[in-house]
Amino acid sequence: MRKLGLLGALLLSSSGCATLNAIARGDVQGAVRSGAHETGSIAMAGVEGKKESDRVCLPMKDQQVPLGEERAIGGAIAVGLTDRNKAHFFIDGNTEKNLATLAAAQKTPGKVKLPDSERNNLNAYLSQVGRNLASYSPRPEIVWTFGVLESPTVNAFSAPGGYVFVTTGLLKMIDNEAQLAAVLAHEIGHISGRHALKNYSAVKYKQCDFATTGGYMLAKGLDMAPHLRQAAAYAKFFSGGNFDLDSKDMAAGLISSLADGFIDDFITSGLSTPDELEADKYAVELTTFAGYDAGEYEKLLQKLPQGKDDHHPAMADRLKAIGAVRADLAAFAGKGSKFDNSAQLKVVKK
Amino acid sequence: MKRIIGWATLAALGTGGVGLAADRQLFIKSKDTKLLKDPSFSAKVLQTLQPGTEVTWKGADGKEKTLHKVVAGGKEGFVLQANLTPSKPANEFLTGDGKAISAQAVASSGAATKALTPAATKYADAKGPSAVEAACEIIYLEEHNNNQGTPEAIANHQKVAGLAGGAK
Numbered sequence: 001m002r003k004l005g006l007l008g009a010l011l012l013s014s015s016g017c018a019t020l021n022a023i024a025r026g027d028v029q030g031a032v033r034s035g036a037h038e039t040g041s042i043a044m045a046g047v048e049g050k051k052e053s054d055r056v057c058l059p060m061k062d063q064q065v066p067l068g069e070e071r072a073i074g075g076a077i078a079v080g081l082t083d084r085n086k087a088h089f090f091i092d093g094n095t096e097k098n099l100a101t102l103a104a105a106q107k108t109p110g111k112v113k114l115p116d117s118e119r120n121n122l123n124a125y126l127s128q129v130g131r132n133l134a135s136y137s138p139r140p141e142i143v144w145t146f147g148v149l150e151s152p153t154v155n156a157f158s159a160p161g162g163y164v165f166v167t168t169g170l171l172k173m174i175d176n177e178a179q180l181a182a183v184l185a186h187e188i189g190h191i192s193g194r195h196a197l198k199n200y201s202a203v204k205y206k207q208c209d210f211a212t213t214g215g216y217m218l219a220k221g222l223d224m225a226p227h228l229r230q231a232a233a234y235a236k237f238f239s240g241g242n243f244d245l246d247s248k249d250m251a252a253g254l255i256s257s258l259a260d261g262f263i264d265d266f267i268t269s270g271l272s273t274p275d276e277l278e279a280d281k282y283a284v285e286l287t288t289f290a291g292y293d294a295g296e297y298e299k300l301l302q303k304l305p306q307g308k309d310d311h312h313p314a315m316a317d318r319l320k321a322i323g324a325v326r327a328d329l330a331a332f333a334g335k336g337s338k339f340d341n342s343a344q345l346k347v348v349k350k
Numbered sequence: 351m352k353r354i355i356g357w358a359t360l361a362a363l364g365t366g367g368v369g370l371a372a373d374r375q376l377f378i379k380s381k382d383t384k385l386l387k388d389p390s391f392s393a394k395v396l397q398t399l400q401p402g403t404e405v406t407w408k409g410a411d412g413k414e415k416t417l418h419k420v421v422a423g424g425k426e427g428f429v430l431q432a433n434l435t436p437s438k439p440a441n442e443f444l445t446g447d448g449k450a451i452s453a454q455a456v457a458s459s460g461a462a463t464k465a466l467t468p469a470a471t472k473y474a475d476a477k478g479p480s481a482v483e484a485a486c487e488i489i490y491l492e493e494h495n496n497n498q499g500t501p502e503a504i505a506n507h508q509k510v511a512g513l514a515g516g517a518k
Contacts, residue, residue, distance in 0.1 A: 066443045067456065068467070075470030075488070082484040083477060089487040091494075097483050099471050106489070114494040123491060124498030128507045131499050132515065136379060138440040140401070141456040143463055146499075147491045163488075177511055192440065245469035252476040255469050285436050291514030331410050332431060339511035 042222055049216030056239055057208035065160070065197045067142065072245040073200055074161030076259035081157065082149065082165075084263060090148040090168055090348070092117040118347040122171075123148050125344045129177060130164060130184045136286045137192045146184070148348075154305055158187035160196050168348045173303055177339035181290065182283045182297035189282025195275040196266070203261040207254070211235040231257075270311025277313060277321050284325040293336030294326050376420065378403040379435040385427035389417045396427045402439040405429070416514075432514035465492030 065073075082089075093114045096102045105111045114120045123146070130146040144162045151167040158164045164187040166180075174180045190196060214228050215235025224232065234254045237243060245255060271279075280297075287294045298319055306315065326333070342349070378399045386393040389411035399405070399422055408419040408426070417428040441450035465488055466474075474485035508516035 064443050068444060071464075072467040072469035075466040076473035078488060079466070079470055079474045079481050079485045080477070082488075083474075083481040086480070088483070089491055091487060091491060093490065095486055095490050097479075097486055099475060099482055099485060102486055102489055103471075106493075112490060112493045113497070114490055120494055121498075123494060124503075125507075127495035127499035128504050132504045132508060132513070135504075136435045136437060138437040139442070140379065140439070142442070143465075143492075145465060145488065145492050146495060147488065192437070246467050248468075250469065250472070252472045255473045256476055259473055282437075289431070289435055289514065291432070291508075291512065291516075329436075334415060334431070334514070335512070337512040339513075 042217070045217045045220045045222055046213065048220075049213035052216045053209045053212040056212050057205055060208060060238075060243075061201060061205050063201075065194070065201065067161070069243070069245055070194075070197060071143065071161035073255075073258060073262070074159040074163050076245075076255055077159040077196075077262055078145075078163040078165070080259045080263050081159065084267075085149070085151060085153075087149045087151045087167075089123075090119050090150040091123060092119045119148075122344060122347050125341075126166065126180075126184070129181055130188070133181055133185050133286045133290055134162075134188050136289045137188050137282070139192050142191075144188075156183050156187055158190050158196070160191065160194070160200060162191055164188065164191070171345055171348045174300070174341070174345060176296060177341040178287065178292040178294070178296035178337060179300040180341065181287045181292045182294065182300060185286035185290075186279045186283040188286060189279035190271065190275065192282060193275060193278050195271050195279070196262075198275075199265050199269075199271070200258070200262050203258055203265060207231075207234065207257055207261065208238045212238055273313045276311075277318065280318055280322050281325050284322055284329065288326070288329045288332050288336075291334060291337050293338050294322075294329070294333070295336070296338060298322055374407040374436075375438075376405050376407045376434045376436055377401075377438055378405060378422075378429070378433060379437075380433040383429060383433040385420070385422055385425060385429060386417070387427055389414045389419070389428045391417075393428070396425050397422065399429070399433075404438075405434070407434075432516075465489045 091114055095114075096105060096112075102112065114123075126148055127144075127146045131144055134140060134144045139162075142162045144164065146164050147166075148171065149165050149167045152169045153167050154169045154173060156164070156166045156170055164184060166183060170183065171180070174183075210231050211234040214224060214232030218224060218229060218232045230253065234251060234257075237250060237254055244250065245258075270276075283297055284294045287297065301315065301318060301322075312318065378401055381401060383399040383403075384395045385397040385399055387396050388394070391414075403422060405420040405422040408421065410431070411417045411419065411428065414428075416431050418431055418434060420427065420429050420434075422429075442456045443450055444456075466485055471485055474481040505515065508514070510516070
């Protein structure tokens with residue numbers, strides 16, 4: 001269906017010059033003849049273009065996204081999700097708001113620095129808890145970026161490549177560090193399992209298919225609607241087997257299409273039920289081995305509001321699966337810390 | 351639910367020297383992890399193990415519960431639980447050619463070490479001022495966390511919070 005939809009869109013938006021010239025002359029019969037001939041040519045080019053797309057794009061579907069690309073798209077998604085939610089990070093300081101100036105300042109060690117404050121200390125605390133948990137994950141060596149978002153919404157989310165954010169709304173509901181650790185470990189689990197990359201790969205394939213098929217038709221001299229011509233211009237980035245989002249030549253429009261396409265898909269569909277359950281499994285495993293009382297995860301989950309647009313599996317199913325993992329790991333449970341973090345969270349609970 | 355947890359508690363109490371689900375595969379998470387001959391912190395060190403090493407878990411010690419009996423490379427000994435993880439280290443791919451490198455090799459590769467890569471900042475610039483502001487905040491946040499979330503700070507927090515890594 002999708003293939004037909006794409007080809008159809010490309011065919012409908014393509015128009016041959018001979019047909020248009022005939023119409024302009026008022027030669028209806030000539031226009032019909034030319035139109036039939038050109039439609040056939042366009043369809044042929046579309047089929048050939050699709051073959052080219054399959055050659056270039058199909059391998060991407062199953063290929064593991066390299067770490068550099070994962071961090072690149074993850075960073076864009078982290079920025080996009082923050083921006084889309086009209087949220088700011090829960091930080092203090094007179095921060096620079098120009099990226100070029102900030103990049104220049106970063107060259108001087110210690111120049112880009114947040115002052116000592118309760119809000120900034122909270123972010124540092126979150127990072128210490130999160131990085132400790134990540135050291136027990138399958139991906140201990142990637143860069144893990146933790147942060148607190150100022151928002152009343154009760155939420156935590158992650159983006160590929162190691163970005164994990166928690167809202168102040170969620171932190172207000174946290175009773176102890178074991179609960180916070182479980183939230184972070186769930187998100188670390190999504191990144192460890194590369195769950196969101198499945199969604200990204202699907203978006204990337206779609207973009208590649210569109211660009212490559214369109215690019216082939218454009219190269220055959222077929223005219224297309226401006227937005228399709230624009231998409232076809234991205235074909236060169238997918239060909240050649242060296243897709244690099246961070247290259248100087250990479251089009252900002254393509255990065256936006258990929259990041260925004262991912263965000264739209266993510267907001268609509270979320271992650272799959274098996275991936276959510278696997279992230280819960282990670283939450284129990286990582287917290288248990290790090291020395292927390294993993295039972296606090298269940299307590300927190302039962303306190304959380306269940307939203308209409310919550311894409312997580314049914315709570316009963318989650319609790320049952322979490323209980324089974326806890327039972328399996330009983331020999332590692334030990335004393336189970338429930339460290340009182342009210343001092344660290346005081347700034348959000350005021 | 352209560353029944354499952356109750357069963358788990360009983361199982362934990364009844365493990366003694368050998369865990370119920372013995373012969374589980376675990377992995378070493380910390381550098382220079384000591385494989386001890388006996389379940390004592392002063393026992394002879396049989397071998398020093400490195401992150402990612404696969405071990406066969408035989409169960410927690412009955413007395414010193416933070417020490418777990420494992421078999422590593424044919425040698426049986428005891429390892430501190432804080433140095434074990436159930437997570438098999440993932441292979442990382444630096445390029446799309448399918449050649450994997452270990453998670454440990456990532457750290458020395460310098461791949462993706464910035465708060466935001468050029469693609470993310472290009473995206474923010476294209477989106478407009480509010481996205482640029484979000485990007486700037488993430489960069490500040492990462493610099494702050496790198497300064498405050500050092501391995502020493504994490505180790506100190508493990509001790510304060512009574513976590514596994516804070517054990518002797």
